[in-house]
Amino acid sequence: MTTTVVMVHGIRTSATMWRSQLAHLADRGVAAVAVDLPGHGTRMAETFTLETAWATIDDAVRTAARSGEVLLVGHSMGGLLCTAYVGAEDPPPVDAYIGASCTALPRGAALTTYRVLARGFDRLPGRGFPIAEWVLDRTLPDETRADFGAGGYAYDAQDAALRSLSILDLLAALRRIEVPTWFINGQYDQLRVNERLFVSLVPHAELVVVPRTSHLVTAMRPRVFNALLDVALATMAGRASGGSAR
Template sequence: MTVQVVLVHGIRTSATMWRAQIAHLAERGIDAHALDLPGHGTRMGEDFTIDGAFETIDAAVREAARRGPVVLAAHSMGGLVSCEYVGAPEAPPVAAFVAASCTAVPRGPGLATYRALARRFDSLPDRGMRLTEMVLARTLPEETRDDFGAGGYAFDAQDIALRSLSVLDLTRALRRISVPTWFINGQFDQLRVNERLFRRLVPHAELIVVPRTSHLVTAMRPRVFNALLDLAIATVSPGADQPERTC
């Protein structure tokens, strides 16, 4: 049995955001599956629901677990949903967890402000695409610049998805995570707001803050993120020494 990697995208984007990681893992001979959540990518015509997101992640994880230990890696909204999934009362078959750009509790004024800004951005004549493309051109390396939008942008699912996040009980779920876990954030990531809380609730987790990097850490610093995936894979590879974890 060999290690399997399941990759969960963030809001508005799709499985294509993981192209650099898929290519890296393919070079190593590691099986990887980047999924599309409801309302995103190849599933743009569907409605986003939080239950549908959990079902999609669970189906991918359980299918991968038939072939080997699973490393689940997720970004932003996908990371928040995956935190709740990994910390479920009945632990899913996840051997290690890499959570990128998602150390924020989506509740209260913070979530309301984020939704208001997203709606304002979406109300622009081109739904903010000109500004989005300008920012990506200035911040992302050429090798990953087109990956976030290659599967299309899920504008219509954005507010529904953000609103759905309020039902997550992350403080309870995080306490139940016992597998090897890494939180990785860019230095200038807006979702670092509850970084200390996440570390306190998952005391065995490691926190990595990448200097001079934004929320899009997976694409802005793909080699750094790929190195972290390699570490997670090495940690759970058959025959590797497994540190004891406490719930």
């Protein structure tokens, strides 16, 4: 059975962050698509809303599902959106799910603080771009460094996107997820704070913590992340053939 991997990027970046994963999957002969959310990448001129973001994910998933099974992969904000999407009351046609760097509840003082910090960073010269580039130069390997920001940075969509996340009922969504699920975090990821809670609420979930890695686990350790994609695909293949689920 054909499996398609659908990938959803995090806040401010774009589909280009998945180039390493797209190349890896292409080498394996696995169909894959990386979407741009509204207000990001090729859709920078659009306004970000939860409704249009979910519509983007849903369109990609349902298009992929026409050909077979779907592995949905989301990073950071994209992971939070995908968690809510997979755990909807009316489950979408997703057969397995990877949520990367997204195991924190986006609400309360933590979300308010993050928004305040993001606004302050946005007021710096160049909207903080020189600082961000300095950090990325020193943390990302050459093989992914150019890809991460190749689609541009969605500064204008950032606050609206963060604000919208506060209405997500992730606890309810997590309890409804019934497909094989992997939560993948970097060891030094600030969004690890609720990882044990996330895993405890999903019956078929596993937690993978990648050592010596930050929030940008897909770009900082691309070969490790690609290997974890292979694990998910092998699990799906085993289930489809009637073998063990894990």
